[in-house]
Every structure is written in structure tokens, then in C-alpha cells.
Amino acid sequence: MDLKLTAEETSFQEELRSWLATNAPKDWADWREKPLEESYPYLRAWQRKLHEGRWAAVSWPKEYGGRSATLMQQSLFWEEMARVEAPPMANSLGLGLIGPTIIACGTEAQKKRFIPKILSAEEIWCQGFSEPNAGSDLAGLQTEAKLDGDRYIVNGQKVWTSYGWVGDWCELVVRTDSTAAKHKGLTALLVDMKSPGVEVRPLRQMTGESEFNELFFRDVKVPVENVLGKVNDGWNVAMSTLMYERGSYGARLQLTFNRYISRLIELARTTMRNGRPASEDPLIRQKLAQCSAEIEIMRFNQMRAFSRITATGVPGPEGSIQKIFWSELNQRLQQIAQELLGSYGQLLAGDPHAIDKGIWSYAYLRTRGNTIEAGTSEVQRNIIGHFVLGLPRSY
Amino acid sequence: MQFGLSESQEFLKDSARKFFAGECPSAEMRRLMETDTAYDAALWAKLTDQGYTGIIFAEEYGGVGLGKVELMLLMEEAGRALLPGPFFSTVVLAGSVLDAVASPAHKKKYLAPICRGEARATVAILEAGASWNPRDVQLTAANGKLTGEKLFVSDAAVANFILVVAKNGVFIVDARAPGLKISPMSAMDLTRKLYVVEFKDTPAELLGPTTNLPRALDIAAAALAAELVGGMQRTLDTTVEYAKTRKQFGKPIGMFQSVQHQCADMYLETESSRSAVYYAGYALEENTPDAATSVSIAKMYASDAGRTVGNRGIQIHGGMGFTWENDVHLYYRRAKASENAFGDATFHRERIAQLVIDTPTTAHAAR
Incomplete structure (x- = not known):
């Protein structure tokens, strides 16, 4: 056990810091409040710049434009990005999930065709997994692809697709064999979103915004060379994508949470309760301390998981505790914010009385989704029960 | 950066688990729990042979000189076996207090026998107010003597000496000292016994300030x-x-x-x-x-x-x-x-x- 940075980690960190010192944009604050549609070209430009410095996908192997960064270096990367308050990257799903899946499961031709444009943000990727009738039970998905000569004809509907509105390409999981057992008849396709028959509709969520889309496919033609992995092996391809989803989240969240708690502590000092600052109220102190401690424990869990993955080479099902931990913690954190802010907590962005431009009312509503997205808490507990503890499957 | 256990730490944890499983299985733990003190001299000798009684203390006092992470691993395995008796009171608690507050001469006199497995000890902290904040301690030594009462003192009946947290320093009292009275408290955890420790003009030696x-x-x-x-x-x-x-x-x-x-x-x-x-x-x-x-x-x-x-x-x-x-x-x-x-x-x-x-x-x- 040694939590000091190694020489490689330090030099990685120093190289990144000096690169960021000259290249990190200074005007992100002017853009971050704007709708994503407006700021998107800005985010693309930022990703291009990162790519030029070979910082867009540090976790990727060197031969594909990454830096073969270890998990610790990846975590340092996100820490530095947060420290300079860098904007997010435009093609975050392409970089974080789909690119790694193509590298792991794709053909040489696919890698050549898609990887460079994922890195440069020339082609934005979205992910078509969930369906109206296939959420937690993803393997029950119904969008079908029928082989017709050298192409597939795709029909069906996807939902909760991030970046659908701007997506050039989609990693789409479809049913190619309706006679096989449900996990066995699936195939992953790389679908050009400009193909005739693809329709994208915004999905308005409870926060009022539309982060996600619904996708409709009517007789969409996909050439067979766009099958990712093997035909009818789509479940394993999808699982490998989801593994990246569960792995990469935590490091970034840590820093967001630290910012939240620091701000809440500040607010507690200036908010008066019963004639004294809320920071002196024993109950508020208990709650802030609990959250602050849990944020630290999230970090410790993360570091332990990283060391384990580094030693064994595979992210195991233990990652599910991270998902449960951060999502439930984020909800508790927002509830404390609401308690502290009292009546002000409900004010939306744009209201002249709103505190911190209304981020707390937004965060309260948005975090309600945290225990649902990226695998519900119930599914995560099933995973722990079955895959970690060895209890019999409940379904 | 590496948060995992090193090979030697894994080894320590593993051998501790095997040791406790072999020497303190459920039946033995239950047997000890039914005794008055939950202390067993034969088990203590084995703990000593393993080097556990001196685990984190300097070699010059007969310790093994391992770190706090190793102590955590050992205690984790002791906890898994629900190890009864005065190990925590003696080694972890009294040992750490001696290590932190005592002079080298006092460490030779008191810490070394703990490391060698020859002495058991405990620390008396709580008083009637049962506050874990050391600032709430009221008991004060005067002219090298203590008069008063400490509560919830773990394993006091098998201790050779008792460290006493007083307002004006940390003191040490020999178990045979005059005016010392130790009586059992009846508490929920049957594996770690608690006692009332009363002092009446009991001679107490100052170990050091509470800093x-x-x-x-x-x-x-x-x-x-x-x-x-x-x-x-x-x-x-x-x-x-x-x-x-x-x-x-x-x-x-x-x-x-x-x-x-x-x-x-x-x-x-x-x-x-x-x-x-x-x-x-x-x-x-x-x-x-x-x-x-x-x-x-x-x-x-x-x-x-x-x-x-x-x-x-x-x-x-x-x-x-x-x-x-x-x-x-x-x-x-x-x-x-x-x-x-x-x-x-x-x-x-x-x-x-x-x-x-x-x-x-x-x-x-x-x-």
C-alpha cells in the first residue's frame, strides 16, 4: 500500500499540467450555461485540441492514438481536467465507451475507418441499447435486423439515447435471431445515423431538458461489414461497452462531489438558522460530516478497486458497489442542499432570487435519475448478489 | 499509487486468519466468553509467539516494528474470529498510549513486557459522564496519588498495570497497588469484559502529559x-x-x-x-x-x-x-x-x- 505517486504518474501529471496551462480554454464559463446545441461546436473544437496533444483518449492503447494510461493515470487525468475546470469533450460516448469497444471487438477495417474520427470529434457517436420494453432486461430487446443479401434491414425503436440529436453514428444492439435464447440472438451494428429511415426525436425528461433521444428505425439498411464483433454475439459486445461505462464514471464524480460539498459548507456558513449560521447547527453539521466522509470513502473504494483491477486485469462485478454508492450519495447530498437552502432550494435557473443560478433545484431533480441510469440500483444489487456473493439468480 | 495490500501484508493477513481459525475457533471463543475474564494464558502465549503482542512497537522494546496497516489487518482477522480477552486492551490500547506518552525508560519498564507477552494492561478513560472526549476527564492526581472512579475499563481484572487518563497527565497504577478496587460490570459483549476501577489514595506514577x-x-x-x-x-x-x-x-x-x-x-x-x-x-x-x-x-x-x-x-x-x-x-x-x-x-x-x-x-x- 503506497498512495504516493510513482515517477511515471508524476511525469504524466506534470506533462498534462503544462499542456493544460497553455491550452485549456479560459472562456468556458461563458459557454457552460448555454444549451448544448449552442456550445457543441465549442466542445468539438476543445476535443480536437486535446486530440492534437494526444490527450483525448489517454486510456486507449498508444497505437490507436491514446497513451495506454493506467487507471491511476486516468484518474489523475480527470482530476487535472476538473482542477482547471476544463469543458467536457464533445464525443464522450465515442471516447469512453464505443471507441474502446471497437478497439476490443472490431475488425481492422472498422478500426481504421472509425477510430481516427472518434478521436477528432469529426464523427459523434451515440449508443442504441435501451428500448421502451427493454430497460433493466436489456436482453429482451426487440429491434430486429433481417439479413437481406449483403445488408441488414433494421426495424424498431430505441430510447434514452444520449447525443442522438447530434450523433453521426450509433452502436446499435439488435435481434438477429428470434429463435435463439434471448441473450444469444443479439448482434451489435455500427449504424450511420444519416441512413434513410432513421428518425431522432427529443425525449423531454423531468428536469425539463432533453439530454436523451428516442430513435426510430424504419427499414434502415446496414451493410454486413458494419457488424461489430460476431453475429449473434451482441450481448457480449454490449456487456463490454457497459463495463467501460461503469469503470470510467467514478473518478470524474469524485471531483464534482468535492465541489458540491465545499460549496455546501460555504452556504452553511452564510445561511442563518435559529439566529446562528447553519454551520453551527448540530444536525446540519452531522449531515454535512456524513456526506463529506462518504465522499472520501467513495474515493478509497475507487482506489482499492483500481489497484485490484490493475492486479487482475479485469474490472469485476465489484464495480456495482461504486454505482450504488455514488448514485445514492448524490441524492443524499442534494437533499442536504435542499434542507440548507430552504425555500430558495426550489428556485429554477433564471429566477432572480435563485442561489448559484438555480443549480441546486436542477441537481435535485437530475440526481433522481442517478439510481436509474447506467443500471438501476436494483440491477446492481442483483449483480452483487449473484456474481459477487454467489447467491442463486432471482430471475 | 497503489491501494492494494503488499505481498507481505497479504501474508500477514492470511496467516493471522489461519492462526485464529486454528487457535480460537467458535467453540474456544464460546468457552472463554463464559469465563470471568475471557483471558486464557495458553492462548496469550501463542499470540506472543506469533509476534502479535509487539506488532507495531519498536524492536528496541521487543516489538516487531510493523506499521499501522499491518495492525489493521491483524485486528480485522481478530475481529473475524471474535477473539476474546485482553488483546485489544493490552496491545492496541495500552501499548499505543505507552508508545505515545511514555519516556524511553518507562517504555522499557512497561511496553517491553507487553511486547514479550509477560504483562497485560489496559487504559482507564471514562468516568461517570461516559464521555469519550478526553477533555471531559475530571480525575486528577495529587501528590502521586489517585482518588476516584473510572468506568467501562476493559479487561482490568487481568491487567498487571492500568494506565489512567487524568486531568493532569497519564498515570500508571500497579494492579497490586493499595486502594485499588476492580469490580466487574455486566455488559452486552461477553468476549470483552468491562470493569469499574476505584482508586483510594492509590499510588500512581506519571507517564507523561496528555498532549x-x-x-x-x-x-x-x-x-x-x-x-x-x-x-x-x-x-x-x-x-x-x-x-x-x-x-x-x-x-x-x-x-x-x-x-x-x-x-x-x-x-x-x-x-x-x-x-x-x-x-x-x-x-x-x-x-x-x-x-x-x-x-x-x-x-x-x-x-x-x-x-x-x-x-x-x-x-x-x-x-x-x-x-x-x-x-x-x-x-x-x-x-x-x-x-x-x-x-x-x-x-x-x-x-x-x-x-x-x-x-x-x-x-x-x-x-
Whole structure:
């Protein structure tokens, strides 16, 4: 056990810091409040710049434009990005999930065709997994692809697709064999979103915004060379994508949470309760301390998981505790914010009385989704029960 | 950066687990728990042979000189076996207090026999107010003598000497000293006995001022949290095993999600406690600026988790869990005692608040 940075980690960190010192944009604050549609070209430009410095996908192997960064270096990367308050990257799903899946499961031709444009943000990727009738039970998905000569004809509907509105390409999981057992008849396709028959509709969520889309496919033609992995092996391809989803989240969240708690502590000092600052109220102190401690424990869990993955080479099902931990913690954190802010907590962005431009009312509503997205808490507990503890499957 | 255990740490943990499984199986633990003191001289000699009685102390006092992470690992395994007797009181508590406050000469006189397995000791802290804040201590030594009362003193009846936290320093009292009276308290945890210790003009030798006492108490608190982790792991293991084999409605009860999800929560709480404890051990060893905060984080989380893991474990065991013969309640009793000892979660949350809210230079701000 040694939590000091190694020489490689330090030099990685120093190289990144000096690169960021000259290249990190200074005007992100002017853009971050704007709708994503407006700021998107800005985010693309930022990703291009990162790519030029070979910082867009540090976790990727060197031969594909990454830096073969270890998990610790990846975590340092996100820490530095947060420290300079860098904007997010435009093609975050392409970089974080789909690119790694193509590298792991794709053909040489696919890698050549898609990887460079994922890195440069020339082609934005979205992910078509969930369906109206296939959420937690993803393997029950119904969008079908029928082989017709050298192409597939795709029909069906996807939902909760991030970046659908701007997506050039989609990693789409479809049913190619309706006679096989449900996990066995699936195939992953790389679908050009400009193909005739693809329709994208915004999905308005409870926060009022539309982060996600619904996708409709009517007789969409996909050439067979766009099958990712093997035909009818789509479940394993999808699982490998989801593994990246569960792995990469935590490091970034840590820093967001630290910012939240620091701000809440500040607010507690200036908010008066019963004639004294809320920071002196024993109950508020208990709650802030609990959250602050849990944020630290999230970090410790993360570091332990990283060391384990580094030693064994595979992210195991233990990652599910991270998902449960951060999502439930984020909800508790927002509830404390609401308690502290009292009546002000409900004010939306744009209201002249709103505190911190209304981020707390937004965060309260948005975090309600945290225990649902990226695998519900119930599914995560099933995973722990079955895959970690060895209890019999409940379904 | 590497948060995993080193090979030698894995080895220590592994051999400790095997040692406790062999020397202190459930039947032996239950036998000792039924005795007056829960102390067994033969077991103590074996603990000494393993080097456990001197684990973190300097070699010049006969110790092994290992670090705080190693201490956490040993205590985790002791907790898994629900090790009865004065190991925590003697080695972790009295040993750390001596190490922190005593002069080299006093360490030779008192710490060395502990390392060599020749002496048992304990530390008397709490008084009638039962406050874990050392500032609330009222007992004061005058002219080298103590008169007053300490409560909840663990393993006092088998101690060769008792360290006493007084307002004007940390003192040491020989078990045979005149005016010393030790009487048992009847408490929930049957494996770690508590006593009332009364002094009447009892001669007491000053070891040193209380300045360095907090660090020793931090080591004790972190070690207790580690012990809680071991207890949680044992409770989780036996509960999962039971859920796999116990059948109702024609199925193993572990197939039902209401049971499975509780097991998942037990796992989450156990692992999170473990991460916090290992970090605290590391922070104490390296003397990081957040060492005190990290001890409070570990003790706070493990105190609550120890109780909730026990609750779920007994619940899933159903009627079996409520019987005397099932060990799960013995861990539950220990967990309750340890939850409170050296400050419960509420106590440590307030301490975290002082460290994080009132002095924002540590923890979060440090990174």
C-alpha cells in the first residue's frame, strides 16, 4: 500500500499540467450555461485540441492514438481536467465507451475507418441499447435486423439515447435471431445515423431538458461489414461497452462531489438558522460530516478497486458497489442542499432570487435519475448478489 | 499509487486468519466468553509467539516494528474470529498510549513486557459522564496519588498495570497497588469484559502529559474499526451461506431479491468500511495531514455499518438468528460495544465537522 505517486504518474501529471496551462480554454464559463446545441461546436473544437496533444483518449492503447494510461493515470487525468475546470469533450460516448469497444471487438477495417474520427470529434457517436420494453432486461430487446443479401434491414425503436440529436453514428444492439435464447440472438451494428429511415426525436425528461433521444428505425439498411464483433454475439459486445461505462464514471464524480460539498459548507456558513449560521447547527453539521466522509470513502473504494483491477486485469462485478454508492450519495447530498437552502432550494435557473443560478433545484431533480441510469440500483444489487456473493439468480 | 495490500501484508493477513481459525475457533471463543475474564494464558502465549503482542512497537522494546496497516489487518482477522480477552486492551490500547506518552525508560519498564507477552494492561478513560472526549476527564492526581472512579475499563481484572487518563497527565497504577478496587460490570459483549476501577489514595506514577494521547486514541479507534470489519465479514459470510442453503417455499431464500439485496448492502457496507479502515491505517502510518479525519471517517462508517450489517445478518437468519446457539448475535453484541467505544458515529461526525467545516484547511481543501 503506497498512495504516493510513482515517477511515471508524476511525469504524466506534470506533462498534462503544462499542456493544460497553455491550452485549456479560459472562456468556458461563458459557454457552460448555454444549451448544448449552442456550445457543441465549442466542445468539438476543445476535443480536437486535446486530440492534437494526444490527450483525448489517454486510456486507449498508444497505437490507436491514446497513451495506454493506467487507471491511476486516468484518474489523475480527470482530476487535472476538473482542477482547471476544463469543458467536457464533445464525443464522450465515442471516447469512453464505443471507441474502446471497437478497439476490443472490431475488425481492422472498422478500426481504421472509425477510430481516427472518434478521436477528432469529426464523427459523434451515440449508443442504441435501451428500448421502451427493454430497460433493466436489456436482453429482451426487440429491434430486429433481417439479413437481406449483403445488408441488414433494421426495424424498431430505441430510447434514452444520449447525443442522438447530434450523433453521426450509433452502436446499435439488435435481434438477429428470434429463435435463439434471448441473450444469444443479439448482434451489435455500427449504424450511420444519416441512413434513410432513421428518425431522432427529443425525449423531454423531468428536469425539463432533453439530454436523451428516442430513435426510430424504419427499414434502415446496414451493410454486413458494419457488424461489430460476431453475429449473434451482441450481448457480449454490449456487456463490454457497459463495463467501460461503469469503470470510467467514478473518478470524474469524485471531483464534482468535492465541489458540491465545499460549496455546501460555504452556504452553511452564510445561511442563518435559529439566529446562528447553519454551520453551527448540530444536525446540519452531522449531515454535512456524513456526506463529506462518504465522499472520501467513495474515493478509497475507487482506489482499492483500481489497484485490484490493475492486479487482475479485469474490472469485476465489484464495480456495482461504486454505482450504488455514488448514485445514492448524490441524492443524499442534494437533499442536504435542499434542507440548507430552504425555500430558495426550489428556485429554477433564471429566477432572480435563485442561489448559484438555480443549480441546486436542477441537481435535485437530475440526481433522481442517478439510481436509474447506467443500471438501476436494483440491477446492481442483483449483480452483487449473484456474481459477487454467489447467491442463486432471482430471475 | 497503489491501494492494494503488499505481498507481505497479504501474508500477514492470511496467516493471522489461519492462526485464529486454528487457535480460537467458535467453540474456544464460546468457552472463554463464559469465563470471568475471557483471558486464557495458553492462548496469550501463542499470540506472543506469533509476534502479535509487539506488532507495531519498536524492536528496541521487543516489538516487531510493523506499521499501522499491518495492525489493521491483524485486528480485522481478530475481529473475524471474535477473539476474546485482553488483546485489544493490552496491545492496541495500552501499548499505543505507552508508545505515545511514555519516556524511553518507562517504555522499557512497561511496553517491553507487553511486547514479550509477560504483562497485560489496559487504559482507564471514562468516568461517570461516559464521555469519550478526553477533555471531559475530571480525575486528577495529587501528590502521586489517585482518588476516584473510572468506568467501562476493559479487561482490568487481568491487567498487571492500568494506565489512567487524568486531568493532569497519564498515570500508571500497579494492579497490586493499595486502594485499588476492580469490580466487574455486566455488559452486552461477553468476549470483552468491562470493569469499574476505584482508586483510594492509590499510588500512581506519571507517564507523561496528555498532549500525545489523541494520537494513541486514534490508533485504538481505527483498530476497533478494523475489528468491526472482520466481524462484518464473518457475519456476511455466514449469512450468505445460510441464504444459499436455507429453503422456504421450495427455494433457497437467497433467491429472493428482498434477501439478496440485503446481502448486497451488507457487502457494500463491509467493503466500504474496509476501504476506510485501510486508508486510516495508511494515514496514521504516514502521518498525513488528514490522519485524524480519516480515523474519524473509518470509525464513523464502521460503527454504523457494524450495527446495520449485524441487523441484516440476524434478520436473514430468521428464527435461527435469534437463538443463543448461533454465533451471529455474539458478533452483534461486540459490534454494539465497539460502535460506542472511542466514540460512536455521532461523536466522530462532530469531530469530522470540526476538522472539515471549522478548519477547512484539512481533508477536502488539501487536495
